[in-house]
Amino acid sequence: MFPFESGHVRLGRRYFPSSPSRSAEAGRAAILNVSLVPLSAAKRDDSRVVLVSPRLRMPAPIRLRELIRTIRTARTQAEEREMIQKECAAIRSSFREEDNTYRCRNVAKLLYMHMLGYPAHFGQLECLKLIASQKFTDKRIGYLGAMLLLDERQDVHLLMTNCIKNDLNHSTQYVQGLALCTLGCMGSSEMCRDLAGEVEKLLKTSNSYLRKKAALCAVHVIRKVPELMEMFLPATKNLLSEKNHGVLHTSVVLLTEMCERSPDMLSHFRKLVPQLVRILKNLIMSGYSPEHDVSGISDPFLQVRILRLLRILGKGDDDSSEAMNDILAQVATNTETSKNVGNAILYETVLTIMDIKSESGLRVLAINILGRFLLNNDKNIRYVALTSLLKTVQTDHNAVQRHRSTIVDCLKDLDVSIKRSATQSVSGENICEFVLCIYSHQ
Amino acid sequence: MIKAILIFNNHGKPRLSKFYEHYTEDMEQQIIRETFHLVSKRDENVCNFLEGGLLIGGSDNKLIYRHYATLYFVFCVDSSESELGILDLIQVFVETLDKCFENVCELDLIFHMDKVHNILAEMVMGGMVLETNMNEIITQVDAQNKMEKSEAGIAGAPARAVSAVKNMNLPEIPRNINIGDISIKVPNLPSFK
Secondary structure, eight states: OTTTOOOOOOOOOOOOOOOOOHHHHHHHHHHHTOOOOOOHHHHHSSOOOOOOOOOOOOOOOOOHHHHHHHHHHHOSHHHHHHHHHHHHHHHHHHHHTTTTTHHHHHHHHHHHHHHHTOOOOGGHHHHHHHHSSOHHHHHHHHHHHHHHHHOOGGGGGGGGHHHHHHTTTTTHHHHHHHHHHHHHHHHHHHHHHHHHHHHHHHHHSSSSSHHHHHHHHHHHHHOOOOOGGGGGTTGGTTTTGOOOOHHHHHHHHHHHHHHHHHHHHHHHHHGHHHHHHHHHHHHHSSSOOOOTTTTTTEEEHHHHHHHHHHHHTTOOOHHHHHHHHHHHHHHHHHHOSHHHHHHHHHHHHHHHHHTTTTTTHHHHHHHHHHHHHHSOHEEEEHHHHHHHHHHTTTHHHHHHHTTTHHHHHHOOOOOOOHHHHHHSSSSSHHHHHHHHHHHHOO | OOOEEEETTTTTEEEEESSSSSSOOOHHHHEEEEEEHHHHTTTTTTSSSEOOOOTTTTGOOOOEEEEETTEEEEEEEETTHHHHHHHHHHHHHHHHHHHHHHOOOHHHHHHHHHHHHHHHTTEETTEEEEEOOOOHHHHHHHHHHHHHHHHHHHHHHHHHHHHHHHHHOOOOOOEEEEEEEEEEEOOOOOOOO
């Protein structure tokens, strides 16, 4: 069950234990007593053999939780700033000590402070060291730090390229996943150029976890270096024959990106329309499949994505538009509208119908669906209906007129967003009619 | 494309901020403040969409938000994303957090910021939606957490061993054991190094 309408997550207070955990105790004990050096001769006469001797060392850096707890006790901004500065100083000296054990912890704290708005740039190199570490825990925080703190304007980020390259070829899929994720989020053009080959290789792997990430990474690479788009063309050949919905979803995103960027790609991919129609049909007809089900509808996110791609492929092309007429009519009439997911699909269908060369019956159906949306109780639905009416009013002037009075009602709505949308729907040509309409309503 | 994902509480304190486009640190904080300012003014029964503020790109961008108890979840998106779809995505995100943290509350997000980032990384990548199936996301997050735990297990062993030895109460080792006629010389054990 997918409780959309309830909308409420049980967010309430939870008691947080204040005593340090056992593992924290063990951690602290280890710091102070690492050396097991025998004591001096004088002490050896003592009958109690003391196994370890305390050695003067800096206290262990506190854990992230401790820091958060401490900061939350601050009562003023100034107090918080003071605590943070103190901790920053401790972290800086810990970084200087080149301590591998606590680097992970320190960077985690730094990221927290960064979120609160305090400068954290001195941790950038440390993130790189973490990425280069062999441990998964270190890599995870290191890559997160890289995504949050680094960007292509600093030269430091180029040092990551080699690490990412190694990690893209790692034996553990999760490490490969981390590398793909980071490259896909903040890879610069140089990095993308260097590593595009690796991404392309991973796009052809049979591991669906990696394949879906590689697809989105490829989108990022194409955005940064559009000339590399050709390189990914062969790999897209059998992307749509995947069973895994995650891979399908990201593949459709990749195809959409390629089609939007290049008219050649667009005409090349038009041949995929039958396959897309088939996938969409399976989603609608498949019946209940619990793993993709959202409020009784099979994978609405994927349906919306496919509809969007169909829109791009069908625009201005008679054959493709004809091939998708049936399925669009099916989706428009069969989708459940009682939940938000159904409406998202319907909305996308309407936009597609309006954009492609659909037959007139279908267009009328689409406008009527929009009209129904305008009367919906849900404000969100009314808002999206108005924004799409705005787009269609240029092409289907007459059909929109039928819903004139409803639009006028929306003008009176108290919601600012809806009012703005309704005002925009009133285009230059028919503004006189609308004004007359408003006067006649008063 | 999703430009930014922000979670902040009713007073504007950030609980998670992830930007998929580059902004300077100052800009990021300004965006958080401005977004909070815009979103907190909204009434409960209005729609969940807002035009983006001046800082986050103007008219092409929208703020899509949902308010759960003490937290606002705000996604800043451009026109290539379906507004209703993003609303559903926010719901999936919150439900995933709920499953991962068991009755999630604001304190969970406060103390486990890195875990929330990890979960989000399995859902949205580079500003694009990666995975929307809740069970799939949770499986992957759990597997990675297991990997971390097993590493901590191996790495934590020496520390635990040292403290165990330290706490052990070893009796004095006698040098000579004399039981009547038999005299056993206990060899000199090498000192602990």
